[in-house]
Amino acid sequence: MTEAGSAQTKIAGMTGRAVSVVVVLAIAAALPLQLSNYQTGLATEVLIFGMLAMSIDILAGFAGRTSLGHGAIFGVSGYVVVYASAQAGLPPAVAFVLGMTAATLVAIIFALLAVRTSGVYFLLLTLALGMIVWGICLRWTQVTGGENGMRGDVRPAFLVTHRAFYWAVLAAATFVSYAMWRFVRSPFGLTLLGIRDSESRMKSLGYNVPLHLFIGFAVSGFFAGIAGALYAMFNNFVSPSTVALAQSVEGVLMMIAGGVGTLFGGFVGAAAIITLENVVSAYTQRWQTVLGVTFILIMICAPEGIIGTLRAILTRGRLAKERYKGN
Amino acid sequence: MSTFQLLNGLTFAALLFVVASGFTLIFGLLRIVNLAHGALYLLGGYIGFAVATRTGSFVLGGLGAMAAIAAIGFVLDQGLLRFVRGNDLRQVLLTLGFAFVLDDMALVIWGGDSFTVPIPQMLKGGMQVFGVFYPTYRLFVLATGIFVFAGLWLLLNHTRLGALIRAGVDDAEMVEASGVNIRRVFLVTFLLGSALAGLGGLMGGAFLSLYPSADAEILVFSLAIVIIGGRGSLVGVGVGSLLVGLLNTLGQVMFPELAYFVIFGPMALLLAFRPLGLFGRAATT
Numbered sequence: 334m335t336e337a338g339s340a341q342t343k344i345a346g347m348t349g350r351a352v353s354v355v356v357v358l359a360i361a362a363a364l365p366l367q368l369s370n371y372q373t374g375l376a377t378e379v380l381i382f383g384m385l386a387m388s389i390d391i392l393a394g395f396a397g398r399t400s401l402g403h404g405a406i407f408g409v410s411g412y413v414v415v416y417a418s419a420q421a422g423l424p425p426a427v428a429f430v431l432g433m434t435a436a437t438l439v440a441i442i443f444a445l446l447a448v449r450t451s452g453v454y455f456l457l458l459t460l461a462l463g464m465i466v467w468g469i470c471l472r473w474t475q476v477t478g479g480e481n482g483m484r485g486d487v488r489p490a491f492l493v494t495h496r497a498f499y500w501a502v503l504a505a506a507t508f509v510s511y512a513m514w515r516f517v518r519s520p521f522g523l524t525l526l527g528i529r530d531s532e533s534r535m536k537s538l539g540y541n542v543p544l545h546l547f548i549g550f551a552v553s554g555f556f557a558g559i560a561g562a563l564y565a566m567f568n569n570f571v572s573p574s575t576v577a578l579a580q581s582v583e584g585v586l587m588m589i590a591g592g593v594g595t596l597f598g599g600f601v602g603a604a605a606i607i608t609l610e611n612v613v614s615a616y617t618q619r620w621q622t623v624l625g626v627t628f629i630l631i632m633i634c635a636p637e638g639i640i641g642t643l644r645a646i647l648t649r650g651r652l653a654k655e656r657y658k659g660n
Numbered sequence: 661m662s663t664f665q666l667l668n669g670l671t672f673a674a675l676l677f678v679v680a681s682g683f684t685l686i687f688g689l690l691r692i693v694n695l696a697h698g699a700l701y702l703l704g705g706y707i708g709f710a711v712a713t714r715t716g717s718f719v720l721g722g723l724g725a726m727a728a729i730a731a732i733g734f735v736l737d738q739g740l741l742r743f744v745r746g747n748d749l750r751q752v753l754l755t756l757g758f759a760f761v762l763d764d765m766a767l768v769i770w771g772g773d774s775f776t777v778p779i780p781q782m783l784k785g786g787m788q789v790f791g792v793f794y795p796t797y798r799l800f801v802l803a804t805g806i807f808v809f810a811g812l813w814l815l816l817n818h819t820r821l822g823a824l825i826r827a828g829v830d831d832a833e834m835v836e837a838s839g840v841n842i843r844r845v846f847l848v849t850f851l852l853g854s855a856l857a858g859l860g861g862l863m864g865g866a867f868l869s870l871y872p873s874a875d876a877e878i879l880v881f882s883l884a885i886v887i888i889g890g891r892g893s894l895v896g897v898g899v900g901s902l903l904v905g906l907l908n909t910l911g912q913v914m915f916p917e918l919a920y921f922v923i924f925g926p927m928a929l930l931l932a933f934r935p936l937g938l939f940g941r942a943a944t945t
Binding site for chain 1: 691693695740743744747748749750752753754756757758759760761762763764765767768873876877879880883884886887916917918919920921923924927928931936
């Protein structure tokens with residue numbers, strides 16, 4: 334293929350991608366026109382948790398560090414948003430910014446401790462740190478409301494309807510997705526990939542591995558904070574279960590279900606898990622059991638996630654077909 | 661810190677030691693971070709409570725809890741973990757899923773109320789130690805903790821099984837290559853570790869009481885102890901338990917609502933200087 338030809342296919346590929354992005358966004362934007370308020374709420378939740386799953390994927394898929402503490406980062410942002418607007422009486426926009434900042438700060442503390450570890454130790458440490466946050470939210474009754482949590486109207490007046498809020502979240506999700514995509518494909522994002530594949534190689538190439546992981550973690554926490562602030566606005570309520578381990582676990586499960594390292598798979602995973610949750614909840618109260626069983630099954634049968642497994646099956650099918658043709 | 665508080669810290673540390681030693685045994689040898697350990701603790705407490713109230717015997721309650729939790733451990737290891745052997749991350753996440761199921765099942769069976777395991781008559785009341793009047797049962801927990809430590813130390817250092825376990829912690833492949841069925845050693849260790857969680861559940865159930873989020877609380881402490889003490893080291897668990905138990909008691913006295921922060925401090929400090937814990941060694945792989 335000539336150079337001009339390859340450039341042409343590249344441009345064609347880019348236009349193709351741009352078209353599909355526009356189509357997906359148009360469908361997503363038109364969705365609430367067709368859905369009931371309840372379903373619009375679910376779609377909003379999918380977008381919010383999709384962002385959380387993607388923020389976990391930045392670390393898991395691109396830096397090779399699976400965090401079980403992101404639910405806590407997500408939840409802290411929610412707590413700060415509700416506290417700032419309901420208790421301190423600050424305007425929603427200020428509360429939102431404060432929530433994001435708090436989440437980023439928590440992520441920075443987590444990162445300072447966790448960047449020196451890897452593998453199972455990283456998982457353990459983020460888990461323990463997340464649970465400390467949960468313990469504080471549960472016990473520090475004066476500020477956090479203890480087990481009862483905190484309630485407060487957090488949404489600004491123009492976002493009170495389900496549809497308006499959905500569109501606002503969609504706009505945020507679009508921006509966040511784009512920012513994350515740019516982040517992981519930036520030269521800096523590529524160094525994270527390098528660390529995932531071989532830490533020692535990156536070290537001997539002269540990269541400051543802990544510093545890069547630290548920045549990656551902080552950025553990931555910032556995005557989780559945006560998701561958490563939106564979730565607080567969505568529910569107008571936070572409680573210890575918002576920061577609990579189950580929250581981190583659900584985020585990780587969505588990320589894995591969507592496919593580790595696929596980034597946008599986060600939305601697919603979130604949609605799958607939230608749909609499952611709602612279908613199951615109609616029949617039984619044992620959602621936690623179903624979540625646990627789903628987790629076990631995915632770990633045993635489809636560790637590559639839904640997308641990864643489908644892709645593997647498709648590739649296998651295509652290879653078989655090609656072999657058949659070849660004969 | 662008064663003598664009374666010091667004893668509170670020590671007895672709590674003894675309970676933590678019983679639970680966390682099981683956790684670190686499994687982590688050290690099998691390289692499995694069993695996040696269902698907290699759930700096993702809670703379930704052990706519930707089962708011990710059920711047996712102890714039915715039969716009226718605390719000892720039977722303890723035996724029942726240990727046997728039942730070892731059986732559940734067997735199901736977890738042989739029924740589920742065998743499919744994901746050799747993959748750390750998948751193992752951890754699988755045990756987490758298992759913990760969710762166990763917790764939810766416990767909620768179905770025992771509900772959200774809190775239970776306290778009945779203390780046998782001879783351990784009720786208090787006695788005079790070091791100039792303070794202190795509950796006998798908590799002293800019994802302290803004695804059990806020391807007993808378990810001694811038992812595990814003898815097992816690890818003076819039996820063939822212990823030698824195999826120690827060798828397995830250092831290099832499982834070499835042990836297997838020298839003709840030992842390491843799988844069986846793994847299984848025995850897993851069952852022993854689970855049984856210790858069950859025993860801890862019964863003992864803790866009598867003075868901390870049992871309620872749905874107790875498993876998460878004990879898991880945080882176990883994690884902190886293993887992070888502080890290091891993987892697979894008995895002395896590490898001992899030191900870690902003492903540190904966490906005493907600090908937690910100190911924290912509860914000084915700022916009751918933020919006691920969790922107090923165990924966070926040493927953990928953070930330690931990780932900055934010794935990422936593998938006080939007594940941890942890098943894996944030889």
